[in-house]
Amino acid sequence: MKTKRDSGREYVRNLLGRGFCTFTRDQVARETGRKGANLSNTLARLKDAGWIMSVGCAFYAIIDPGNQGFGFAPPHAFLDDWAKHRGLEYYVGGVSAAEMHGASHQRPQGYQVVVNRALRPFVHGDLRITFFRKRRIGGGMWQERTVPSGYLRVSTPEIAAYDLLYFPRACPSLSRVATILAELGEALDSAALASLCEMDCETTPLQRLGWLLDRTGWREHTGGLHEALQARRPAWRLLQPRLPARGRRDSRWHIVENTEVEPDV
Numbered sequence: 483m484k485t486k487r488d489s490g491r492e493y494v495r496n497l498l499g500r501g502f503c504t505f506t507r508d509q510v511a512r513e514t515g516r517k518g519a520n521l522s523n524t525l526a527r528l529k530d531a532g533w534i535m536s537v538g539c540a541f542y543a544i545i546d547p548g549n550q551g552f553g554f555a556p557p558h559a560f561l562d563d564w565a566k567h568r569g570l571e572y573y574v575g576g577v578s579a580a581e582m583h584g585a586s587h588q589r590p591q592g593y594q595v596v597v598n599r600a601l602r603p604f605v606h607g608d609l610r611i612t613f614f615r616k617r618r619i620g621g622g623m624w625q626e627r628t629v630p631s632g633y634l635r636v637s638t639p640e641i642a643a644y645d646l647l648y649f650p651r652a653c654p655s656l657s658r659v660a661t662i663l664a665e666l667g668e669a670l671d672s673a674a675l676a677s678l679c680e681m682d683c684e685t686t687p688l689q690r691l692g693w694l695l696d697r698t699g700w701r702e703h704t705g706g707l708h709e710a711l712q713a714r715r716p717a718w719r720l721l722q723p724r725l726p727a728r729g730r731r732d733s734r735w736h737i738v739e740n741t742e743v744e745p746d747v
Contacts, residue, residue, distance in 0.1 A: 580646070719738065
């Protein structure tokens with residue numbers, strides 16, 4: 483005889499079997515006929531058994547048996563569906579995106595996602611997703627990747643590099659940023675770097691990005707970016723804004739080298 487516990491698990495197993503890794507509370511109510519306390523109890527039992535996790539706003543991610551030992555579903559399994567549910571523009575960015583593009587030397591302490599609204603970090607057990615707000619997110623900033631659950635937006639290598647300087651919290655150490663760029667350089671395209679100036683990217687992070695790419699061996703990629711920046715007549719900026727304005731002046735990027743940068747490669 484099928485129990486209530488079994489029927490809840492059968493429902494999520496059926497979703498997984500059809501290639502779905504997420505669902506909403508309204509969807510369960512519509513497809514199973516359960517409502518109110520009955521539905522709440524079903525969801526609570528599934529959470530207690532480690533089959534689902536709440537991602538907020540009546541949205542749930544299924545934790546497939548292969549990930550139940552970790553206690554959470556991998557972000558790539560639910561981010562795209564969750565963003566559509568919330569009406570968000572998004573992309574995986576910062577250190578997380580750089581890692582996906584081959585810069586694996588520096589692992590992020592949490593998953594980094596750029597969204598167009600201010601959101602608090604999402605924490606579930608050992609999983610932490612940090613959100614960074616960018617008012618305008620255009621299609622040229624990200625690439626669509628195929629994942630087992632469907633699709634995932636990942637920033638382009640060039641936007642990933644820029645965001646490391648635009649969002650200081652994504653990678654607080656300039657030496658760590660340099661380490662990432664030393665590896666990420668192979669994925670960068672010179673023309674795409676120059677086109678960052680056409681995406682309303684801010685001048686100061688672009689100056690620091692150009693300086694760091696030159697210092698990490700990728701000057702071959704920065705000619706177009708340098709030329710595009712000259713049209714903006716960049717002012718002199720500190721390499722590290724929290725330190726005194728003392729140091730050698732780099733006239734190519736109008737950067738005051740007021741700190742030492744030592745990539746770990």
